[in-house]
């Protein structure tokens with residue numbers, strides 16, 4: 001028997017949304033998938049809805065009838081302020097407020113390493129490390145993490161805020177040796193957050209079982225997250241083609257990597273994930 005009746009996945013057309021669309025199917029009778037972009041046609045156990053996260057009425061409709069939300073839709077990296085404001089900040093608020101009004105009790109939120117991006121690599125951060133965002137993107141993640149905390153304390157809606165590091169098919173550079181999260185480990189992490197009996201307001205780092213790591217999840221063992229993959233098996237391949245960085249470059253000094261060296265998004269070249 002699936003644990004949930006209907007799980008909503010936002011950002012379902014995106015890179016990680018597509019992974020979760022497959023991976024979370026066993027957990028719910030129905031998956032409702034939403035995005036502003038086109039999704040592949042729904043299977044029998046799926047429903048698709050195209051809508052804007054910044055449109056509260058549309059979000060109210062999409063959340064109705066769901067018993068959990070996996071909120072991955074957002075500006076996926078540093079973007080112009082208006083886009084961050086509409087998609088990530090207003091979009092985050094709309095999801096939490098629609099959840100409150102419809103009685104949804106649990107939300108899994110795709111936060112980011114960039115909520116603490118200006119931590120130094122050697123500082124040994126854990127899940128109690130205070131917000132230290134490196135971008136407007138990071139600020140939007142801090143905002144929604146705090147919103148999640150307020151909605152738990154005031155209204156009892158449980159949240160897991162996943163500070164995802166670098167979730168790609170495989171590591172692509174030296175920083176990824178510490179920050180990589182495999183797709184299988186992402187699915188396992190979201191699954192644990194949906195199935196754990198009590199999550200209250202939990203912050204957890206989305207990282208695989210890498211030998212190098214900037215972050216520790218030792219305070220959130222209650223989730224039962226046990227990543228199986230490791231960036232280590234790609235070390236030779238990466239080190240053969242990527243030169244070591246300058247340790248005084250902000251992109252190496254801080255856990256947020258190259259975004260720590262990136263300027264104001266309204267004055268800089270557009271980034272693609």
Ligand SMILES: NC(=O)c1ccc[n+]([C@@H]2O[C@H](COP(=O)([O-])OP(=O)(O)OC[C@H]3O[C@@H](n4cnc5c(N)ncnc54)[C@H](O)[C@@H]3O)[C@@H](O)[C@H]2O)c1
Nearest residue numbers: 011013014015016036052053073074076087110164166167
């Ligand atoms: N991929 C990573 O390594 C990584 C790391 C940290 C955090 N995250 C977070 O995970 C989430 C998913 O990331 P991704 O890599 O799949 O990015 P992605 O760009 O592939 O997916 C994001 C999806 O959100 C949708 N979206 C954006 N704005 C929207 C709006 N206003 N209304 C409706 N839909 C909207 C986009 O159309 C897109 O399909 C994001 O919140 C991102 O910040 C990803």
